[in-house]
Amino acid sequence: MRTLFSFVLCALLAMTCWAETTPAITNKDMLQAAIRQVTQLKITKQTDSLFYSPTTGIEDCCSWSALECFNSQLLNIPTSNKDLQAKLHKNLRKKVIVSSVDRCTVEQKSKVKCQSCNSYPMIDSHEFMKNLLSLLQKSFMQLP
Known part of the structure; x- marks a missing residue:
């Protein structure tokens, strides 16, 4: 019984030390990771598909x-x-990414009428990815 108690105590101490020494992931880190994922995502072929692109x-x-x-x-x-595509898709929904891109207050957003997605011009997948990268890079540059 003492051995089990000692083991549990050591495990808890080790987890506490690890949690205290692991650096917190910042908005910049997450946004930088998303930028890296966009640049690593290679478009396989030119298709006739067009995408709405801000x-x-x-x-x-x-x-x-x-x-x-x-x-x-x-x-x-x-x-x-x-796999990378799914990971990027998931990461772009994370609150830390959204808050890095969206730096306006609720009041400021209520005064603005944003375009709907299907009102943006349609472009090919390569230009679509360039525009996404541009948005993320612009947001990264505006972080403190």
């Missing part, structure tokens, strides 16, 4: 809407690395 002229306080638009179509992009 462009560089996204209105202030509409970046979150643009991110949602990109993410809603991301799984349809032709790529051989479906």
Whole structure:
């Protein structure tokens, strides 16, 4: 019984020390990881498929809407690395990424009418990924 108690105590102590020494993942880290994933995701072939793509002229306080638009179509992009594609799709929904892209208050957002996803121009998958990368890089540069 004493041995079991000692083992549990040591395990708890080890987990506490590990939790205290593991650095917290910051917004910059997560956004940088998403940027890296976008650059690593290779488009397999040029298809006739077109995607709605927010462009560089996204209105202030509409970046979150643009991110949602990109993410809603991301799984349809032709790529051989479906695992990375799914991971990027999941990461772009994380609160830490969304809050890094969306830096406006609820009040500021209520005063703005953002475009719907299907009102953006349709472009090929390569340009779509370039525009997504541009949005993430712009958001990264604006972080403190």
